[in-house]
Amino acid sequence: MADSRLQKMANRSAFPVLPEELWLLIFGFLDETSQAIARNVCHEWRALVLVTTRGVIPRIFAEDLVCNVSLLVWQRDVLGRPLNKKTCARAAKGGHLDVLQYAREQGCPWDEQTCSFAAQGGQLAILQYVREQGCPWGTWTCAFAAKGGQLAILQYVREQGCPWDEKTCSVAAEYGHLAILQYAHDNGCPWGTWTCAFAAKGGHLAILQYARDNGCPWDESSCAKAAKRGHLAILQYLHDNGCPWDELTCENAAEGDHLAILQYAHDNGCPWDESTCKYAAMNGHLAVLQYAHDNGCPWDEMTCSTAAQYGHLAILQYAHDNGCPWDKWTCKAAKKGGHLAILQYAHDNGCPRYAINL
Structure with a gap:
């Protein structure tokens, strides 16, 4: 296969013909971005890339195309991707001032996202x-600085x-940036x-404790977030310190297959309803469904x-x-999902049909 491709290259290409070993050696040094670019040059280079990568098509990411002006021009002129607001934002995040300046010279628009991405990237x-050039900013600029843990940037803006x-506080809490x-x-x-x-969602106990010690309010969403992410220690702290919870805590635990979370919540009086069984069924969590049913959790037609x-x-x-x-x-759901075995099982066991033909 490789010999055939390289022979075609020797017959048609304007590039100097090298021995197969040298071509493969050269292309073997290319990173994934360079491979993705090379495969767009000509059919011969595309073949060489596929030989080098053993048939795996290299990926190219938008962030990689704003690393320098040449790549920016290439994506616009060769790939046909127009410059847009995201171009400026990505260049700003990566610190590529020359690319950002060129994009603006070409009439590329920008918006608050440019400042936000720059803040996140420090x-x-x-x-x-960009501020000197009149680029707008807003509350997301501070939030993105918090997301990136960029204290100096946050102080500056x-x-x-x-x-x-x-x-700003919610994002800092989610990503664990206490300072x-x-x-x-x-x-x-x-x-x-x-x-x-969001502190509960991220599993950041120290953040949660700081917030509470300093008067930050909480509600049922804290327990629900902790349950969804499987943070048992967080849920225990929340409950031990009087944070309210509701049915969504058990629902989220069931959805995420967090049996220990569900057991703790139920053992400590957290309410549940039919949605617990529904979400266990939706995601194929049999052990969770068995526990819920064995312990008196209600279910209804939505479980089936x-x-x-979802084919379970x-x-x-x-x-x-x-x-x-x-x-x-x-x-009807089995038919819509294309689950013939489920449809057959339901029919064989007397499930009412919805005008279907088996």
Whole structure:
């Protein structure tokens, strides 16, 4: 295969013909971005890339195409990708000032995202330049600085009058940036229940404790987020310290296959409803469904129809064998999802049909 491709190259290519070993050696030194570019040069180079990568088509990412001006021009002129607001934002995040300047000279638009991405990437010089050129910013600039853990950037933009809101604290909490959260709170940045919820989502106990010690409110969403991500220690802290919870905690635990979370929540009085079984069925979590049913969690027709929709035959069999009701929507969902075995099982076991032809 390789010999045939290289022979065609020797016959048709304008490039100097080298021995096969040298071509493969040269292309073997290319990184994935360069390989992706090379395969767009000509048929011969495309063949060489595929030989080098053993048939794996190399990927090219948007962030890689703003590393220098030549690549930016290539993506526009060869790939036909127009310059847009994301071009400036990606160049700003990567600190590529020359690319950003060229893009602007070519009439490329920008918006608040350029400042936000620069802030996230810690690109102070870029941020200063774009602001001098009139690029807008807003509350997302502070939030993205918080997301990136860029304390110096956050301090700078605040000194320059950039606005912030609850997103700054919430994002800092989610990504575990305690110093950012402390600075924001000490300097009057508002926070709310989402700060605790996102700290719980990220599994950041120290963040959660700091927020609570300093008067940050919380609500049921904190427990729900902790359950969804499987953070048992966080959920225990929340419950031990009086954070409320509701049915969404058990629902999220079931959806994520977090059996220990579900057991803890139920053992400690967290309410549940039919959605717990539904989401266990949706995701094929048989052990979770068995635990919920064995411990008195209610279920309804949605358990069976959801299992059918997502192709979980074992779930449907367990539910039906244990008295879970079903209706015509079970067959309809199985048919819509193309799950013939489930459709056949439901029909054979007396499930009402929804005008279907087996």
